[in-house]
Amino acid sequence: MYVVNIADTYNLKDTKEAAQKFMRENFIEFSEMEQFLKLTYEQISEFLTDDSLQLPSELTAFQIAIKWLDFDEKRLKYAPDLLCNIRFGTISPQDLVSHVQIVPRMMQDAECHRLLVDAMNYHLLPFQQNILQSRRTKVRGGQRVLLTVGGRPALTEKSLSKDILYRDEDSVWNKLTEMPAKSFNQCVAVLDGFLYVAGGEDQNDARNQAKH
Incomplete structure (x- = not known):
């Protein structure tokens, strides 16, 4: 000072x-x-x-x-x-x-x-x-981060995730929050500071759609 x-x-x-x-x-x-x-x-x-x-x-x-x-x-x-x-x-x-x-x-x-x-x-x-x-x-910081929303931890795995993760400046993935249900192939959008997740599948069968 x-x-x-x-x-x-x-x-x-x-x-x-x-x-x-x-x-x-x-x-x-x-x-x-x-x-x-x-x-x-x-x-x-x-x-x-x-x-x-x-x-x-x-x-x-x-x-x-x-x-x-x-x-x-x-x-x-x-x-x-x-x-x-x-x-x-x-x-x-x-x-x-x-x-x-x-x-x-x-x-x-x-x-x-x-x-x-x-x-x-x-x-x-x-x-x-x-x-x-x-x-x-309004959240402070103004930092731009990469998010992952649900999905499979790996392409070879059948288990799904409902976690929403972000990668910090040290390239470490941290849990931010989680969705109500596990899903993948969902649509994700950011609007006015809010993250919207719509649709998605709860398993390999595309007819079983997760609801968010």
Whole structure:
């Protein structure tokens, strides 16, 4: 952050952007440094609004925001506005209950509580999520990854899979989620950030179509 402040003082735009990019890509490590707690509201808000912020989950973003708020009671007035930058809709219902709801501020402050309720309602209406999109439901990162959807683990195998996998930057395949049923030869499309899977076969007989 020291480099960012110096670059800002002397109007070194490229240097400032490079330093901020490094901080976004290493935000967890930065959040553990003393300098993080000295960020102004405007500075931390700028980080939390950034779509390219590199974090393992949005729950981590929430915990980092709470850490900054709790450092100084004078910052509590910023809580509703700062937490509006958290994509609560991308936090799982289990984590909302186990890690977000237990934070007193999320239940006691009306505006913060509304953010929690909106996220829970979003998860309660899975078939309406495509029309309930907002900034708080947008996944961070912007990384392009390769997905596999169901199918056979190998052409020589008869067993099918219902797993949806993605390949990370280290070329390792990780499970993202799974379909309701095993299938292959399905149609897959991405539209407005949603993955749609239609049709497919549940075995070699094409007459047995899996329904998704």
